Amino acid sequence: SAVISQKPSRDICQRGTSLTIQCQVDSQVTMMFWYRQQPGQSLTLIATANQGSEATYESGFVIDKFPISRPNLTFSTLTVSNMSPEDSSIYLCSVEESLPEVYNEQFFGPGTRLTVL
Amino acid sequence: KQEVTQIPAALSVPEGENLVLNCSFTDSAIYNLQWFRQDPGKGLTSLLLIQSSQREQTSGRLNASLDKSSGRSTLYIAASQPGDSATYLCAVGGNMLTFGGGTRLMVKP
Numbered sequence: 001s002a003v004i005s006q007k008p009s010r011d012i013c014q015r016g017t018s019l020t021i022q023c024q025v026d027s028q029v030t031m032m033f034w035y036r037q038q039p040g041q042s043l044t045l046i047a048t049a050n051q052g053s054e055a056t057y058e059s060g061f062v063i064d065k066f067p068i069s070r071p072n073l074t075f076s077t078l079t080v081s082n083m084s085p086e087d088s089s090i091y092l093c094s095v096e097e098s099l100p101e102v103y104n105e106q107f108f109g110p111g112t113r114l115t116v117l
Numbered sequence: 118k119q120e121v122t123q124i125p126a127a128l129s130v131p132e133g134e135n136l137v138l139n140c141s142f143t144d145s146a147i148y149n150l151q152w153f154r155q156d157p158g159k160g161l162t163s164l165l166l167i168q169s170s171q172r173e174q175t176s177g178r179l180n181a182s183l184d185k186s187s188g189r190s191t192l193y194i195a196a197s198q199p200g201d202s203a204t205y206l207c208a209v210g211g212n213m214l215t216f217g218g219g220t221r222l223m224v225k226p
Contacts, residue, residue: 001163033213042206042216043161092160104149106214108161 002027002095004109012115013083020079021112023093028073030096033106034066037090046091049076083116090114119144121209123217130197131225138192138220140207145185151214152181152192153206161206165192197224 003026013019023032034046047055047068055068069077080087090111096104120143130136140150149168153161165174165181167190173182180193190207204221208214 006160042218043208043214044216045213048213090158094161105163105166106151106208107163108153110160111158113158 001105002029002097002107004093004095004107006091006093006109006112008112009110010113010115012117014117015084017083018079018081019083019114020077021091021093021114023076023078023109025074025095030073032070032076033094033096034068034076034078035092035094035108037092037111039088043092046078080114083114085116088114088116119147119209119215121207121215121217123205123207123220125220126218127221127223129223129225132197132199134197134224135193135195136197136222138194138205138207138222140190140192140209140217142188142190142209142215145188147185147209150181150183150190150207150209152179152190153208155204155206155219157204164205194222197222199224199226 005024007022032049035043036046037043045058046061047057049055049068049070051070051073067079090113092108092111094106094108096106122141124139151166152164155161167174167183178195183190201224204219206219208216
């Protein structure tokens, strides 16, 4: 399975600032995803990041607030812009790994725990 | 819109017990179903993936079943250990996953 790393692992930020989270995969993957996990909640998909095209955002998430880059097949960034305390969450990236006769198993990075004061 | 529900939300059992976690989903048109484990403050570890054409998957002490027609999946954990304490999440879909709320499991020594 793919090995995924995220930077930073955690951060404490001031309201109104922005934070860029990096996701690095040890193999080339077509599709990468960004999820948010608010305190005590399950995971919600923010967007799908495809190399060579703009990210596809889910309902309730917009590019101005969560710009995403996908410069190559092993790397992506998610920026949380103009942060407020409501943005305090764990942000996770995941990748889809397609093996022969196996449909799209997803693997997750360790997450970035963000606290906004 | 797909909705995924996990019952119970929390479970506490003594070490050695066999236990079952439940997952239900509203739209049976799924590609697959994955069970994950999440330790506090950590990312997700994939436990089992069941393709839509399959009925069950096994890995060690874990067995997951899938009944698409009734919109249900179960995760069976045999001979539970304190190290199994974590939150267990099921997710349905294809390349976009819809997650349930999770079951927080505590196995007491």
